[in-house]
Every structure is written in structure tokens, then in C-alpha cells.
Amino acid sequence: MSSERRFIPYSRQEVSAEDIAAVTAVLQSDFLTQGPVTPQFEHAFAQRHGAAHALAVANATAGLHMACLAFGVGPGSLVWTSPNSFLASANCALYCGADIDFVDIDPATRNMGLAALAAKLEQAKQRGRLPDVVIPVDFAGLPCDLREMRGLADRYGFRIVEDASHATGAAYEGQPVGSRHADITVFSLHAVKIITAGEGGMLTTADAEIAERLRLLRSHGMVRDAGQFTGAQQGGWVYEQQLLGFNYRMTEIQAALGLSQLQRLDALQARRQQMADRYDRLLADLPLILPARVPRRTSAWHLYVVEIDGSRTPVARAEVFDRMRAAGIGVHVHYIPIHTQPFYRARGFSAGDFPLAERYYQRALTLPLHPGLTQDDQQYVVDSLRSALAG
Numbered sequence: 001m002s003s004e005r006r007f008i009p010y011s012r013q014e015v016s017a018e019d020i021a022a023v024t025a026v027l028q029s030d031f032l033t034q035g036p037v038t039p040q041f042e043h044a045f046a047q048r049h050g051a052a053h054a055l056a057v058a059n060a061t062a063g064l065h066m067a068c069l070a071f072g073v074g075p076g077s078l079v080w081t082s083p084n085s086f087l088a089s090a091n092c093a094l095y096c097g098a099d100i101d102f103v104d105i106d107p108a109t110r111n112m113g114l115a116a117l118a119a120k121l122e123q124a125k126q127r128g129r130l131p132d133v134v135i136p137v138d139f140a141g142l143p144c145d146l147r148e149m150r151g152l153a154d155r156y157g158f159r160i161v162e163d164a165s166h167a168t169g170a171a172y173e174g175q176p177v178g179s180r181h182a183d184i185t186v187f188s189l190h191a192v193k194i195i196t197a198g199e200g201g202m203l204t205t206a207d208a209e210i211a212e213r214l215r216l217l218r219s220h221g222m223v224r225d226a227g228q229f230t231g232a233q234q235g236g237w238v239y240e241q242q243l244l245g246f247n248y249r250m251t252e253i254q255a256a257l258g259l260s261q262l263q264r265l266d267a268l269q270a271r272r273q274q275m276a277d278r279y280d281r282l283l284a285d286l287p288l289i290l291p292a293r294v295p296r297r298t299s300a301w302h303l304y305v306v307e308i309d310g311s312r313t314p315v316a317r318a319e320v321f322d323r324m325r326a327a328g329i330g331v332h333v334h335y336i337p338i339h340t341q342p343f344y345r346a347r348g349f350s351a352g353d354f355p356l357a358e359r360y361y362q363r364a365l366t367l368p369l370h371p372g373l374t375q376d377d378q379q380y381v382v383d384s385l386r387s388a389l390a391g
């Protein structure tokens, strides 16, 4: 049976004829970079996410780096993030020469725990070293506790950079993620994410000054508009560097793909939602902990992660993983807690530091969820999981 089936990946981009036409049109146009399509994409993304400003960048990792720099993160600064995330959520602080620390997760949502954050802030205040930036992550597409985190940010004086790499199109209390509460929200447009530009990222912010600073950081710290010059105007050729920026721009080719994909965001989202609902029904009687549903939060369903409940099955996660892979199903594990990576251990972290993230990781298994997954594929995933768990 499995030999006749194609391999089912955990995620896969969906590229339409319209996407291909949009990219082709750019290739035949005058501009491959710094043309009209990127601003169009930014405008459309800002509208869809209820944001005053949106900036397209090379990828979300670059976006996280820029967001930290926009808030002056540097040597001596302190950044906190969730251990249950991709490496980039923490690495961005180290790019700036800052110190990184983590806040353990809420085992129900698998996001940064609100109670853990509040407790850690109080301790940090007593010790006299509060974080400058906190980077909560909307894990699997489920928005984190944004309203409460905003309250803590205002009380303790840190900035919120929301890593919404999983959460394009998600909603929190009826408003799109990226529209409010966070100081900057960072989205990823990598090929496995909700919509893609191949590689790409988008930053949203409500604050015009932050947006302007991000614009400088994206392109060498350089301005070309005479109105923004600080020095003397020497002629029409003049450009002025005002801070140390990077080349973190998005190409027109990427923007064309991203803009075209954005037109289908609602439809793609609806399909993910349907598939997640169907997984919930089909998996209900298995020895699994299913993803939490949180009132007034609409997940983008980037990932559908189950936890193997060891009190109800003797089969270990590693065994289930191997059996599923042998059946041609591209199950995955998100995430190895960042602080347990060799690089972070060498910086003083160790296993046991964030026990809830570590316990979650021991049991987690990501099932395939993407727009190209058929009902038949999904049934096959469920049947295979049922027999893998039976031992």
C-alpha cells in the first residue's frame, strides 16, 4: 500500500497558474529589484493585516534582526523568547551582541507562558535587570497572549517583537495578528509557511517612526530623499548613510509571488482550518493530546502538532516517528527546545532549565497539514498513526 503512495510532506507550498504568471511578468519587466511590485505587496499585506505600515524583507530572520536593532538592542541588552521556537527567534538577539534568555511555555497552548513571563519579570525587576525586548512566538499559528503581554510590556518597559512566522492571517480577539499590541510583528514567507515568496518576510508596525527606522536598516542605513538629509545638498546624485544598515530587501520576483499568494490567503486558511477540524474528529479516540482551541483566537494552522500521551500508550514518540516515516509520511518534530542546542549549551544553558518545553518536545509529533493534502491522504495519515500507536 505505502509503496504505491507518494511521500506526504508535513508542509508544501501551493503555486497556482496566477502565481507563475505574476512572477513571469516581473521577469519581463524593467525591475527585478526595487520596482513597483514590492510596495504593492506591502500595501496589500498591511491592508489584510490591519497594519499602518508593512515592510517586505529578505526573510523573517532578517526581519527579527532588524526589529531588535530598531529598538537599540546591542551589547548589554537582554532579549527573552520562547524555547519552543525555531532557532532564529533567539539568534536574532545574538546577532546584535545582546544576551538571550527564555521563558518556559504554557503546556496547553505551547506558546510562551503568561504566568511564567509575569513571574520572571518580577524576579528580574528585583535583580535589577529587565529585558529590553521580549519575542513571543505564535506557535503553530495560534496567537499568544497579546493583550496581557502588552500590559506587562507597559508595566515593565520592554518592547514586544511578535514572531508571527507561523501566523499569517491569524486573528486575535477578532483583529488580524499584526494589527495591534506588539510593537513590531514579524511574518515569514518561507516555502513551508502559510503563504510564500520563496524566501521572504514581512514586518508590520503601527508606529511611523519605527517603520522609518526599519526602512533605513533594510537598505544600508541609507536615504536618497533630499528632505531627509542631515548634511549639505551637493547635487542630485547624493545619498546619505545615517546608520549601519544591511541589504535585507525583498526582490520583485519574490514580491510578485507573495502578492499573488496573498490573494488566496483566505481560501488557503479556510482549507487549513477544515483539515485541522477533521484531524480533531478523526484522532479523538487515540492516546494523543490534540492542539488547544482558545476562545477568540483563530489559528493560522501552520502546524498540526499532537503529543503522544505516554499514560495511554506504551509506544514512544521516536518509535511512532519512525513508523510514520516508513509509511511514507513526512511527520516532523517542532521544536527541539532552543536552549538544548549545543551552541546554546555552550553559552550556559542546560537541559532542565525549561522543563515544560522539554516535556512537550519529548512527546510532540507534527502531522502533515497543507493545502495540497487530500481527504484520502489525511485518512491514510490517521490510519497509519492508529496502527503505529497500537504497537
Ligand SMILES: *Cc1c(COP(=O)(O)O)cnc(C)c1O
Binding pocket: 059, 060, 061, 062, 085, 086, 088, 089, 137, 163, 165, 166, 187, 188, 189, 190, 199, 200, 201
Ligand atoms: C520560519 C521561522 C523563522 C524564520 O523564518 P525565515 O523566513 O525562514 O527566516 C523564524 N521564526 C519562526 C518561529 C519560524 O517558524
